[in-house]
Amino acid sequence: xxxxxxxxLFTAILLSGVYSCDKNEKDAEAALLSEYLKEHNITQExxxxxxxxVESGFSTSGYPDYDFPAExxxxxxxxxxxxxxxxxxxxxxxxxYKPARYAYLKDDVIPGxxxxxxxxxxxxxxxxxxxxxxxxxxxxxxxxxxYSTLIFEAKITDIIKxx
Numbered sequence: 083x084x085x086x087x088x089x090x091l092f093t094a095i096l097l098s099g100v101y102s103c104d105k106n107e108k109d110a111e112a113a114l115l116s117e118y119l120k121e122h123n124i125t126q127e128x129x130x131x132x133x134x135x136v137e138s139g140f141s142t143s144g145y146p147d148y149d150f151p152a153e154x155x156x157x158x159x160x161x162x163x164x165x166x167x168x169x170x171x172x173x174x175x176x177x178x179y180k181p182a183r184y185a186y187l188k189d190d191v192i193p194g195x196x197x198x199x200x201x202x203x204x205x206x207x208x209x210x211x212x213x214x215x216x217x218x219x220x221x222x223x224x225x226x227x228x229y230s231t232l233i234f235e236a237k238i239t240d241i242i243k244x245x
Contacts, residue, residue, distance in 0.1 A: 104220060107229040111214055114166055115231055118211075133194050134211035135201050148203035153187040154244035157199060159236055166211070166231035173225050173232075181239050192217050194232070202238050210234040 118124075119134075128134050151157050160178040165171045176182040184191065186199055194216030202208055212232045214220075220228045 104229075107220070108214075111166075111229050111231055115211070115213065118166055118231075118233075124209075124211075128211075129197065129201075131194075131197060131216055132213045133197050133216055134209070135198050136209040136211075137203075138207045138209055148206065149241055150201075150203060151186040151199060151238070151241050152244070155186050156183055156242040156244070157186050157238055158183055158240040158242070159199065159202075159238050161234050161236035164233045165226065166233055167227070169233065171225065178237070178239055185244075195234075198234070198236070199238070202236070204238045204241050207235065207237045210236055 124134065124136055126134065126136060158181040160176055160181045161174070162172055163174040165173065187196065192212065194210075194212030197216065198208075198210045198212065210233070212234070214229045214231055217230065217232050218226055218228070222228050226232070
């Protein structure tokens with residue numbers, strides 16, 4: 083019986099330490115995001131999930147006929163992905179000359195990317211800010227550390243409609 087009590091206490095202490103680290107990481111991520119938004123004069127509100135999508139270059143209001151992707155459409159998208167914590171670190175890039183291809187709402191991508199692409203208009207450059215909850219969370223992926231907010235400069239160059 084004592085063995086089980088010790089095991090339970092050890093597990094509880096270990097889990098509280100993990101929670102504490104997670105909370106500290108999330109707090110640091112939130113502070114970094116707040117600083118970035120202020121520094122870049124981004125005043126728009128995030129989506130309900132915490133994603134920011136900022137159209138750049140020109141206003142598209144009053145142009146309701148922009149083309150948006152629908153489920154199964156093949157989207158060609160040029161982008162450059164950075165880490166919020168260090169914007170000199172480019173972790174992925176696809177140029178307008180060789181854009182990424184993927185089937186919208188069909189391919190396996192991070193939730194924040196899926197949400198952002200659904201809000202994007204063809205040929206309109208955007209800045210996308212994806213919090214770690216909508217990216218890789220507490221997991222390390224390649225050079226992307228746990229609890230990393232991701233920033234993308236992106237533009238849909240073409241939408242090939244599903245048949």
